Amino acid sequence: MGNYILKRLISAIPVLLGITIIVFLIMAMIPGDPATAILGSYATPENVEKLNRDLGLDKPLVTRYFIWLGNMLTGDFGRSFSLNRPVIDEILERFNATLILAGTSWLLCAIFGILAGVISASRQYGFADKAITFVVLIGISVPSFFLGMMMILLFAVNLRWLPASGMFAIYGGGDLPDLLRHLAMPAVALAVVATGVVARLSRSAMLEVLRQDYIRTARAKGVGERRVLYGHALRAAMVSIIPVLGIQAGFVLSGSVFIEIVFQWPGVGRMLVDAILTRDILLVQGGVVFVAACYVFFNICVDVAQSLLDPRIKT
Amino acid sequence: MKFLKLLFRNRLAALGAVVLGLILLIVLITPLLPLQDPDVTNTSNRFLTPFSEGHLLGTDHLGRDLLSRLLYGTRVSLAVGIFAALIAGTIGSAIGIVAGYFGGRTDNVIMRGVDMLMAFPYILLALAIVAALGPGLFNALIAVAAVNIPFFARNIRGVTVSLAGREFIDAARLSGMGHTRIILTELLPNVLSTIVIAMSTTVGWMILETAGLSFLGLGSQPPQADLGSMLGEARAQLITDPHTSIIPGIMIFLIVMSINLLGDGVRDALDPRLRSGALTRPRAQTMVEREGPVPADDGKGLLNLQALSTQFHVGGRVYKAVNDVSLHVKPGECLGVIGESGSGKSVTALSVMGLVPSPPGVVTSGAVRYEGDDLLDMPFEKLRQRRGDKVAYIFQDPLSTLHPLYRVGDQLKEAISVHHKVPDKELEQRAIDLLRSVRIPNAADRIRNYPHEMSGGMRQRVGIAMALANDPDVIIADEPTTALDVTVQAQILSLLDDLRREHGLAIIFITHDFGVVAQLCDRVAVMYGGKIVEEGTTTDILDHPAHPYTKRLMACVPELGAGKRELAAIPGLPPIVSDLPPGCAFAPRCDKATEACRQGEIALEGGRHAVRCIHPEEEVA
Numbered sequence: 001m002g003n004y005i006l007k008r009l010i011s012a013i014p015v016l017l018g019i020t021i022i023v024f025l026i027m028a029m030i031p032g033d034p035a036t037a038i039l040g041s042y043a044t045p046e047n048v049e050k051l052n053r054d055l056g057l058d059k060p061l062v063t064r065y066f067i068w069l070g071n072m073l074t075g076d077f078g079r080s081f082s083l084n085r086p087v088i089d090e091i092l093e094r095f096n097a098t099l100i101l102a103g104t105s106w107l108l109c110a111i112f113g114i115l116a117g118v119i120s121a122s123r124q125y126g127f128a129d130k131a132i133t134f135v136v137l138i139g140i141s142v143p144s145f146f147l148g149m150m151m152i153l154l155f156a157v158n159l160r161w162l163p164a165s166g167m168f169a170i171y172g173g174g175d176l177p178d179l180l181r182h183l184a185m186p187a188v189a190l191a192v193v194a195t196g197v198v199a200r201l202s203r204s205a206m207l208e209v210l211r212q213d214y215i216r217t218a219r220a221k222g223v224g225e226r227r228v229l230y231g232h233a234l235r236a237a238m239v240s241i242i243p244v245l246g247i248q249a250g251f252v253l254s255g256s257v258f259i260e261i262v263f264q265w266p267g268v269g270r271m272l273v274d275a276i277l278t279r280d281i282l283l284v285q286g287g288v289v290f291v292a293a294c295y296v297f298f299n300i301c302v303d304v305a306q307s308l309l310d311p312r313i314k315t
Numbered sequence: 316m317k318f319l320k321l322l323f324r325n326r327l328a329a330l331g332a333v334v335l336g337l338i339l340l341i342v343l344i345t346p347l348l349p350l351q352d353p354d355v356t357n358t359s360n361r362f363l364t365p366f367s368e369g370h371l372l373g374t375d376h377l378g379r380d381l382l383s384r385l386l387y388g389t390r391v392s393l394a395v396g397i398f399a400a401l402i403a404g405t406i407g408s409a410i411g412i413v414a415g416y417f418g419g420r421t422d423n424v425i426m427r428g429v430d431m432l433m434a435f436p437y438i439l440l441a442l443a444i445v446a447a448l449g450p451g452l453f454n455a456l457i458a459v460a461a462v463n464i465p466f467f468a469r470n471i472r473g474v475t476v477s478l479a480g481r482e483f484i485d486a487a488r489l490s491g492m493g494h495t496r497i498i499l500t501e502l503l504p505n506v507l508s509t510i511v512i513a514m515s516t517t518v519g520w521m522i523l524e525t526a527g528l529s530f531l532g533l534g535s536q537p538p539q540a541d542l543g544s545m546l547g548e549a550r551a552q553l554i555t556d557p558h559t560s561i562i563p564g565i566m567i568f569l570i571v572m573s574i575n576l577l578g579d580g581v582r583d584a585l586d587p588r589l590r591s592g593a594l595t596r597p598r599a600q601t602m603v604e605r606e607g608p609v610p611a612d613d614g615k616g617l618l619n620l621q622a623l624s625t626q627f628h629v630g631g632r633v634y635k636a637v638n639d640v641s642l643h644v645k646p647g648e649c650l651g652v653i654g655e656s657g658s659g660k661s662v663t664a665l666s667v668m669g670l671v672p673s674p675p676g677v678v679t680s681g682a683v684r685y686e687g688d689d690l691l692d693m694p695f696e697k698l699r700q701r702r703g704d705k706v707a708y709i710f711q712d713p714l715s716t717l718h719p720l721y722r723v724g725d726q727l728k729e730a731i732s733v734h735h736k737v738p739d740k741e742l743e744q745r746a747i748d749l750l751r752s753v754r755i756p757n758a759a760d761r762i763r764n765y766p767h768e769m770s771g772g773m774r775q776r777v778g779i780a781m782a783l784a785n786d787p788d789v790i791i792a793d794e795p796t797t798a799l800d801v802t803v804q805a806q807i808l809s810l811l812d813d814l815r816r817e818h819g820l821a822i823i824f825i826t827h828d829f830g831v832v833a834q835l836c837d838r839v840a841v842m843y844g845g846k847i848v849e850e851g852t853t854t855d856i857l858d859h860p861a862h863p864y865t866k867r868l869m870a871c872v873p874e875l876g877a878g879k880r881e882l883a884a885i886p887g888l889p890p891i892v893s894d895l896p897p898g899c900a901f902a903p904r905c906d907k908a909t910e911a912c913r914q915g916e917i918a919l920e921g922g923r924h925a926v927r928c929i930h931p932e933e934e935v936a
Contacts, residue, residue: 014427015430015431015434018427018428018430018431018434019431019434019435021431022431022432022435022440023443026440026443026444026446026447027443027446027447029444029447029448030447030448121596122596124595124596125595137572137575137576138572140575141568141571141572141575142568142571143523143526143527143530143564143567143568143571145527145530145546146546146560146564146567146568149546149550149553149560149564150561150564152553152554153553153554153557157554206596207595207596210596210597211596211597211672212715213710213712213715213716214715214716214717214718214719215597216597216665216670216672216710216716217708217710217716217717217718217778217781218718219599219670219702220668220670220702220703220707220708220710221702221703221707221729221730221733221781221784222699222700222701222702222703222704222730222733222734223703223729223733224699224733225599225695227733228599232718235718235720235721236718236719236720239720250435250436250437251436251437253436253438253439254436254437254438254439255438257438257442257531258527258530258531261530261531262550272439272442272446273442273531273532273533275446276442276445276446276450276533277450277532277533279446279449281446281447284442284443284446285443288435288439288440288442288443291436291439292434292435292436292439295434295435295436296434299434309720310719310720311719311720311765311767312719312765312767
């Protein structure tokens with residue numbers, strides 16, 4: 001097992017390098033003089049020149065890449081000019097909030113998606129199946145940002161059950177119940193589409209597995225229906241559900257950008273959008289690389305979980 | 316045409332098509348409609364509610380007509396989404412075709428790059444591109460198209476790889492065609508449908524993604540409206556004037572949902588498995604819909620099948636897999652059921668404990684009596700208690716019949732623990748003993764193996780051990796030795812024979828092999844076309860086969876030391892049980908058949924040795 005994890009970690013190195021190259025190349029597409037583009041047309045020539053030097057833009061592309069990469073490896077992601085602080089500090093501070101939001105949503109989508117899929121499959125064409133299929137269809141068609149806005153209208157404005165924005169109450173907040181109250185709406189809004197996707201996949205994976213010979217064997221042994229479903233069939237279906245959970249993590253991270261805007265959640269997504277609007281390129285660059293790298297590591301965890309579940313995978 | 320028919324039989328898909336069609340139509344004629352200019356502000360008429368005078372949907376924060384902005388905005392959103400899909404589809408497919416066609420290192424390098432693009436959560440890549448190019452609708456379009464390229468590249472590469480190995484591509488290459496021409500004239504036409512389908516299913520995402528970027532203020536810039544930017548601008552007045560948010564939001568929802576519905580319909584219409592209903596979940600117990608009276612208990616045997624009929628109902632067709640079959644087996648007795656594939660012997664076996672997959676399987680008549688109780692009539696819980704405890708199965712092909720993710724020991728333990736409360740320690744010991752009893756060496760270690768770590772013969776023994784777990788009264792063995800080599804087969808047969816003699820086990824042994832029957836069985840029933848055509852003791856049948864089919868079937872078996880002898884295959888094919896001829900099902904393949912054979916039902920006649928034939932090879936007693 002240790003060997004397998006090590007192997008997967010090593011295989012992540014080229015992917016991480018690829019990510020940095022892609023981000024670097026995209027940023028090299030900035031039309032015209034990047035320093036001017038960043039600082040705006042009112043910038044003084046001294047500032048432009050200074051930024052050019054800071055970015056190393058007077059050097060050839062390849063050299064610039066390696067300098068940038070080397071700096072990042074030592075934890076130096078550059079300095080955000082709009083916030084006037086190191087990019088990495090800002091990212092680390094923001095990433096916690098995103099992790100709480102996206103992580104909760106991911107857990108919600110995994111739990112409820114699989115549950116809905118299993119119930120749907122076990123009552124195929126019955127009322128529960130049709131109801132779930134219908135709700136899922138609506139769920140995957142609503143843009144999360146619109147859903148979030150409608151939830152604010154209903155639960156924050158009309159019913160006054162939950163706070164409309166932020167991560168903590170401004171006065172007297174800061175404890176766990178306060179966080180949960182603030183987290184409830186954004187986490188659910190973010191989870192809905194992913195839950196629908198997981199539910200659909202779980203349903204078809206379960207149906208596929210339930211036709212297999214080993215399910216018939218379990219029944220022939222006299223195993224009860226509940227155990228056939230949750231012990232035998234779901235266990236086997238998880239083999240095809242888990243990779244999708246990995247993909248959903250990417251969707252949830254993506255969607256958190258919108259949800260953070262709607263609910264004023266102080267995460268990386270909102271930081272990125274603000275950074276783009278203020279043309280704070282280093283902050284964008286650093287944020288994208290950091291989040292993408294985290295996603296790569298998360299997927300390694302998914303692979304490891306998969307290998308634990310499926311003894312046929314050579315570890 | 317057939318595809319469209321299938322698509323529109325799906326009511327939801329049709330609904331999606333209608334909604335999408337309506338939206339497209341309205342959007343196409345928008346410039347012709349008497350609408351106000353979507354960008355003209357009128358600050359004295361801000362936030363009019365829907366159905367106001369002159370503004371059907373009201374006005375927004377600058378007093379602009381919402382209906383007009385909605386329709387023009389939908390135009391922009393749809394156009395951008397479709398255009399992005401076209402760009403992503405074209406570039407992505409080109410990359411995929413090149414990678415799939417050339418293969419080797421080209422493929423490797425390209426797909427590595429694609430994998431790296433896919434390592435990003437998609438929105439991050441789009442944000443990075445917009446950050447570099449600057450906010451704007453066109454740049455958002457480029458970003459959305461770019462992040463979807465890997466999806467097309469990967470899918471189209473897959474299709475191309477399978478095509479590139481086909482003969483017609485080789486033929487084109489040998490005829491001296493250049494690569495470009497082969498790709499354009501031979502390959503492209505074959506992958507085009509896949510590309511179009513992929514585009515039509517992804518256009519919904521792309522509309523949603525561009526709307527998202529506009530919502531963030533990174534797409535369309537004021538005053539131009541698209542659905543995302545309308546929603547983004549309305550957010551500031553969400554609480555005071557919710558209609559400005561709800562209107563564009565519902566439009567996005569309608570577009571995305573109709574595309575999803577249509578996409579699902581397309582997928583279902585194209586997936587043949589869904590069409591045949593093969594993806595339906597088998598119930599815990601075969602459906603029983605008996606027509607006519609249930610036969611009274613005639614007290615024969617321990618397990619007694621009386622006039623059993625099992626059918627498969629698939630899309631209006633009825634397959635009579637088992638037709639009026641009566642069989643019984645006594646304690647310590649072994650009954651062989653023999654026949655070609657498709658003769659109904661496995662379905663007969665599975666019907667006993669309600670294991671025929673249902674739907675589509677239905678038991679339509681007869682009774683299955685275990686100790687006199689009708690298993691078909693039993694509540695599920697009582698049937699379940701007998702499954703594996705009283706009547707156990709051994710299945711063919713133990714690679715697919717054992718659960719791939721559980722250790723064999725745990726599967727054995729489960730077979731016991733679902734019926735009997737046994738402490739864990741003892742359970743483990745029982746599992747080891749069971750493996751020993753089927754002569755698996757190192758049983759104590761083997762229980763920790765997964766099925767894929769064992770050989771076929773070992774797995775089959777595990778299957779037998781599992782059937783023996785609760786010391787059942789009856790074992791139904793469905794071709795348990797077919798997949799095995801001869802020496803292993805012989806070992807397993809003698810094992811079963813010992814068990815029967817030691818434990819007084821009743822065995823129903825299903826096979827197509829007369830050699831196995833001779834070795835193990837006391838009595839034999841021969842099945843053809845879902846019916847029993849001959850029944851008798853093993854000696855009767857082997858020495859004096861009465862039905863022409865039995866005789867022909869035996870002639871197919873080569874004999875050692877019989878010298879050079881022509882092996883007589885039976886001409887023709889077994890009958891299709893949805894379309895049985897009247898009279899004898901074997902008549903079309905039988906050289907003794909006369910007109911009388913094709914007229915009406917022929918009875919199974921005789922005593923200890925019975926045959927269903929007008930012209931038997933030998934007289935039966």
